[in-house]
Amino acid sequence: xSDPAPKKGPGLAVWLPLGLFAGFLALVVVGLYWPADREVSxxxxxxxxxxxxxxxxxxxxxxxxxxxxxxxxxxxxxxxxASWCFPCKVEAPQLAALAEQGxxxxxxxxxxxxxxxxxxxxxxxxPFKRIGKDDLSQVQLAIxxxxxxxxxxxxxxxxxxxxxxxDIRQEDIPLILRKLxxxx
Amino acid sequence: MxxxxxxxxxxxxxxxxxxxxxxxxxxxxxxxxxxxGVVRPVAILQGVLVACAFAALIWLFxxxxxxxKLVAENSHSAKPFIFKLAGTWGNHEGxxxxxxxxxxxxxxxxxxxxxxxxxxxxxxTLAGQAFVSLGFxxxxxxxxxxxxxxxxxxxxxxxxxxxxxDIGLAFHPPTLYVGYVGLSIAFSFAVGALVTRxxxxxxxxxxxxxxxxxxxxxxxxxxxGSYWAYYTLGWGGWWxxxxxxxxxxxxxxxxxxxxxxxxxxxxxxxxxxWTVMLGVVAxxxxxxxxxxxxxGILTSVHAFAVDPTRGSFILALLAIYIGGALLLFGLRAxxxxxxxxxxxxxxxxxxxFNNVMLCGILGIVLVGTLYPLLTEAxxxxxxxxxxxFNPVSAVFAIPMMMVMAVSPVLRWRxxxxxxxxxxxxxxALVSAVALLAVEFIFAPNLLPALGLALAxxxxxxxxxxxxxxxxxxxxxxxxxxxxxxxxxxVALFGMASEGAFSTERLAAMNPGDSQQVGPFKVxxxxxxxxxxxxxxxxxxxxxxxxxxxxxxVLHPQARTFANPPGNRTESALLTRWxxxxxxxxxxxxxxxxxxxxxxxxxxxxxIWYGGALVALGGLLALLGRVxxxxxxxxxxxxxxxxxxxxxx
Numbered sequence: 001x002s003d004p005a006p007k008k009g010p011g012l013a014v015w016l017p018l019g020l021f022a023g024f025l026a027l028v029v030v031g032l033y034w035p036a037d038r039e040v041s042x043x044x045x046x047x048x049x050x051x052x053x054x055x056x057x058x059x060x061x062x063x064x065x066x067x068x069x070x071x072x073x074x075x076x077x078x079x080x081x082a083s084w085c086f087p088c089k090v091e092a093p094q095l096a097a098l099a100e101q102g103x104x105x106x107x108x109x110x111x112x113x114x115x116x117x118x119x120x121x122x123x124x125x126x127p128f129k130r131i132g133k134d135d136l137s138q139v140q141l142a143i144x145x146x147x148x149x150x151x152x153x154x155x156x157x158x159x160x161x162x163x164x165x166x167d168i169r170q171e172d173i174p175l176i177l178r179k180l181x182x183x184x
Numbered sequence: 185m186x187x188x189x190x191x192x193x194x195x196x197x198x199x200x201x202x203x204x205x206x207x208x209x210x211x212x213x214x215x216x217x218x219x220x221g222v223v224r225p226v227a228i229l230q231g232v233l234v235a236c237a238f239a240a241l242i243w244l245f246x247x248x249x250x251x252x253k254l255v256a257e258n259s260h261s262a263k264p265f266i267f268k269l270a271g272t273w274g275n276h277e278g279x280x281x282x283x284x285x286x287x288x289x290x291x292x293x294x295x296x297x298x299x300x301x302x303x304x305x306x307x308x309t310l311a312g313q314a315f316v317s318l319g320f321x322x323x324x325x326x327x328x329x330x331x332x333x334x335x336x337x338x339x340x341x342x343x344x345x346x347x348x349x350d351i352g353l354a355f356h357p358p359t360l361y362v363g364y365v366g367l368s369i370a371f372s373f374a375v376g377a378l379v380t381r382x383x384x385x386x387x388x389x390x391x392x393x394x395x396x397x398x399x400x401x402x403x404x405x406x407x408x409g410s411y412w413a414y415y416t417l418g419w420g421g422w423w424x425x426x427x428x429x430x431x432x433x434x435x436x437x438x439x440x441x442x443x444x445x446x447x448x449x450x451x452x453x454x455x456x457x458w459t460v461m462l463g464v465v466a467x468x469x470x471x472x473x474x475x476x477x478x479x480g481i482l483t484s485v486h487a488f489a490v491d492p493t494r495g496s497f498i499l500a501l502l503a504i505y506i507g508g509a510l511l512l513f514g515l516r517a518x519x520x521x522x523x524x525x526x527x528x529x530x531x532x533x534x535x536x537f538n539n540v541m542l543c544g545i546l547g548i549v550l551v552g553t554l555y556p557l558l559t560e561a562x563x564x565x566x567x568x569x570x571x572x573f574n575p576v577s578a579v580f581a582i583p584m585m586m587v588m589a590v591s592p593v594l595r596w597r598x599x600x601x602x603x604x605x606x607x608x609x610x611x612a613l614v615s616a617v618a619l620l621a622v623e624f625i626f627a628p629n630l631l632p633a634l635g636l637a638l639a640x641x642x643x644x645x646x647x648x649x650x651x652x653x654x655x656x657x658x659x660x661x662x663x664x665x666x667x668x669x670x671x672x673x674v675a676l677f678g679m680a681s682e683g684a685f686s687t688e689r690l691a692a693m694n695p696g697d698s699q700q701v702g703p704f705k706v707x708x709x710x711x712x713x714x715x716x717x718x719x720x721x722x723x724x725x726x727x728x729x730x731x732x733x734x735x736x737v738l739h740p741q742a743r744t745f746a747n748p749p750g751n752r753t754e755s756a757l758l759t760r761w762x763x764x765x766x767x768x769x770x771x772x773x774x775x776x777x778x779x780x781x782x783x784x785x786x787x788x789x790x791i792w793y794g795g796a797l798v799a800l801g802g803l804l805a806l807l808g809r810v811x812x813x814x815x816x817x818x819x820x821x822x823x824x825x826x827x828x829x830x831x832x
Contacts, residue, residue: 014514014517015514017465017510017513018507018510021507021510022507024554025502027554028481030557031481
């Protein structure tokens with residue numbers, strides 16, 4: 001049955017599968033061991049705060065406006081929070097610790113009611129100098145925050161210098177302090 | 185006690201695999217050829233031992249032994265029995281043990297029954313099989329021991345991912361595994377044949393039932409997986425070109441090509457090199473698939489199975505086995521003599537054409553799946569979806585199906601165009617009429633239109649091999665081919681119809697509200713709580729009336745699981761002969777109305793009926809082949825027995 005006619009061997013083609021396989025290996029090794037940066041870094045860093053003027057969210061603290069950040073002076077933290085947000089409760093002791101070390105913190109309460117904010121601050125402490133009430137998340141979206149809590153480092157000229165996504169943990173405090181120092 | 189026993193037999197089985205490899209390899213040298221006698225019994229014993237280890241693990245899961253880490257992490261005493269059982273392989277360690285079990289049982293089975301191959305090729309095959317199993321033994325024993333005990337028994341188990349607590353999914357992974365592992369046997373046959381330079385019809389006939397078996401299971405696995413995604417994920421789609429779906433499709437494409445080239449090699453002693461290469465490629469694709477799923481290198485809906493260190497282990501195995509086999513292939517392929525020749529118009533050449541098309545689709549799917557990795561390496565994030573896969577694979581699939589319509593009526597070796605005029609003209613005419621009708625009446629998009637036109641022509645063409653045959657005396661494999669090809673036509677019709685005619689309705693409804701969805705009038709009657717064995721749910725009562733007929737009641741649910749916590753939508757389906765109504769209960773809106781989602785999908789079940797037909801075709805072919813092999817074996821034994829008696 002078999003035709004014994006001599007014919008040139010398949011030549012280099014027989015190495016093609018091995019070559020393709022080597023290419024595949026190289027690709028997945030790169031993908032597996034040099035994973036791309038998966039951190040979401042904000043496009044707003046280095047940009048000035050957008051203009052806003054929020055009414056107070058609490059009876060004993062003033063509201064929050066962009067102008068207040070541009071008065072010069074030392075860098076401040078801008079904390080985006082809400083009374084209905086569980087991680088914000090977890091974050092409260094860290095904010096208190098930062099405030100105790102002399103860090104000035106402003107808050108933006110997202111989609112919240114005055115009485116709920118008051119209850120939250122009463123139960124978990126109030127580290128804020130000013131608290132703005134952002135009922136429609138307009139300011140939150142304008143500064144590039146996608147959730148609560150988030151914390152921004154704003155320098156004396158009102159420029160966003162750092163964005164911390166999620167709650168500030170105990171181990172994040174040195175990082176926040178460093179970012180504040182860098183923003184001097 | 186059971187856990188320790190399981191671990192002990194697992195170690196013994198691994199030791200036997202070492203023996204099987206070493207004795208097999210040594211026996212290929214003339215000086216130590218007597219070692220060959222050890223290999224078969226060792227392979228059988230190894231299979232039995234590892235099956236005992238797997239049985240031990242099943243026992244631990246069924247009795248919910250919470251002192252075993254794996255059980256505590258993946259099971260729960262309140263789980264229904266069937267999910268306790270499925271929990272055995274619904275996790276990484278258990279699924280790897282299942283993989284090795286199926287693999288070693290299959291190897292033992294080959295050792296027990298295979299008598300056609302030259303003995304040294306068979307021994308080389310078994311040694312290759314032991315080599316592959318050893319990697320998985322190492323993986324299990326060194327990096328993912330399923331029998332580890334906890335220092336203190338856990339008070340209660342953590343449960344199984346709610347998405348996996350589904351009867352269809354309980355059997356989806358084992359089905360795919362049997363497919364993958366069957367391909368590992370084909371791989372070992374290919375390696376054995378390369379080692380002994382013995383590639384011929386005997387090799388193809390020995391390999392074919394394994395390829396067929398693997399292919400049947402892969403077909404079933406993919407079909408069932410697609411249906412599971414369709415009704416569980418609640419998106420109304422049946423195929424998402426998700427990396428994990430692609431991971432199961434790629435071995436299927438390679439196995440389909442291998443199956444057909446295997447037939448050519450068995451019948452005509454042609455396509456020798458090509459068949460061996462496909463044998464290696466098919467198993468490579470199952471390993472690549474496993475790697476892509478387990479390593480988490482690509483994000484997908486199956487992200488629950490992810491672990492990067494395990495990915496590294498599988499990658500290492502992949503590099504050793506596939507790299508080694510392809511190296512061997514490169515070294516030996518040029519020494520494999522060329523097989524029989526054939527003319528341009530012949531069944532062989534049509535099968536070669538379709539093999540190339542299948543490999544083309546395989547390449548497209550592989551490139552599309554890996555493309556995000558490629559661009560990410562260059563710093564861009566891209567994902568590739570249906571707009572790439574659908575048209576590009578159609579470029580290969582459409583010519584392939586046209587050739588597939590003709591191929592079965594072509595003669596081996598050489599044919600004349602004039603002989604098959606009618607067999608070409610009839611299906612072509614059917615397709616042309618269908619195309620015109622579809623275009624004039626519905627005018628859908630290009631791809632669905634082509635699919636709707638091609639499907640009836642292909643259906644007619646696929647039964648043509650039966651024309652003029654004595655149906656009683658037609659061999660089973662011919663029926664298998666006819667039904668398999670018909671299944672492809674049926675599935676194609678379902679896919680095209682779903683693409684062309686689906687209607688979707690998204691509505692916020694109060695109880696009492698009605699909506700028109702295609703020919704259905706659906707009414708939301710009520711929403712209330714229901715409780716299941718380990719879940720609670722909100723259940724909607726929806727009545728659906730087809731074209732004014734008596735309404736049928738549907739119950740879509742939004743289920744909440746407690747152990748572990750999670751949610752799942754349970755869509756409700758109403759199947760008619762001409763399509764399916766699909767209902768999903770969504771969230772409650774601010775105004776108290778409920779988000780309801782409905783689809784009317786004409787002929788969509790054809791997709792899965794088609795898949796089942798393809799698998800049935802494979803099963804008939806397999807039964808036919810096995811029956812013939814058994815007959816032959818019995819005949820050979822009889823002759824041997826007679827000779828023995830005469831000798832005395």
